[in-house]
Amino acid sequence: MAKQLPYRAMHEIFTRFHAAAAEPKGELNHVNAYTLVVAVALSAQATDAGVNKATETLFQIADTPEKMLDLGEEGLIEHIKTIGLYRNKAKNVIKLSRILVEEYGGVVPSSRAALQSLPGVGRKTANVVLNMWWHYPAQAVDTHIFRVGNRTGIAPGKDVDAVERAIEDNVPAEFQLHAHHWLILHGRYTCVARKPKCPACLIRDLCPFEDKTVEPTPKRPRAKKGQDLT
Known part of the structure; x- marks a missing residue:
């Protein structure tokens, strides 16, 4: 360190x-605060590129918590099964969607504490949403x-x-x-x-990093028979 x-x-x-x-800019595709929460929650132990591929069609049909609940857990799984831990993530997305509908009128809260109370949303996810959507530092x-x-x-x-x-x-x-x-x-x-x-x-x-990498030393070309490279 x-x-x-x-x-x-x-x-x-x-x-x-x-x-x-x-x-x-962040590299996770989203269209509103809700899809950003979902995308970040799905990105745990997964690449942004993999999440974006999975959510490309998902967010066309389920870009609000109400629509996600209509899609259902099994329907969601069909879209995200290429992502690691997809079954547990699907459960959390459905649970957080239900909470958003029942307790927040379908609106994503702008409070870190409220965000962290949602299933599958930890401090890192909450901070990403606060930063990217509400421009909080x-x-x-x-x-x-x-x-x-x-x-x-x-x-x-x-x-x-x-x-x-x-x-x-x-x-x-x-x-x-x-x-x-x-x-x-x-x-x-x-x-x-x-x-x-x-x-x-x-x-x-x-940067004080002691093990910096260096440019590779170019290989000296071998002399062909009768050729002088000096």
């Missing part, structure tokens, strides 16, 4: 993230953000709660809204788990 970076380095890192992508820490936070010193912490607090405490205020997406996209495409793409990293010079 790297030490917490100083403010000046933090500000420069997020200035670069902003310059590269001023308005980063909530920090949803997944495996990518946990890795990037600790590897770079942007937000070191022993668990996801500690990393979340480190982001809230140390990322400059003007970058808080998009910090979640900058970090997750950086972890997904550049600061990957097994072999980070350090040569292509825009914050490489500010």
Whole structure:
């Protein structure tokens, strides 16, 4: 775990993230707050691409909790059975849809506590919805953000709660809204788990990670018979 970076380095890192992508977007497809809740709940232990493929037709016929209840658990399973843990996720989606209809008039609440009271919705899911739909500077820490936070010193912490607090405490205020997406996209495409793409990293010079990868040394071509390569 790297030490917490100083403010000046933090500000420069997020200035670069902003310059590269001023308005980063989440990659889960959705059409309203309800479908965002469902998509994020389905994405646990699954890829965004896999969820998007499964929900492409689902959200055309069930984009409200009322319509999802009409579809039913078995009907939902037919759409999401390519996603891991699909049976348990289907149960949770039906349960949360019923709660939304019976207790919230079919409207997704904008309170973290209320969101977390829904089946299958934990703090990370609630924070994603708060950030993406209501533009609240909530920090949803997944495996990518946990890795990037600790590897770079942007937000070191022993668990996801500690990393979340480190982001809230140390990322400059003007970058808080998009910090979640900058970090997750950086972890997904550049600061990957097994072999980070350090040569292509825009914050490489500010990152204290000791095991940086390097550009491979080009192979020297073999000399053909009678050819001088010196």
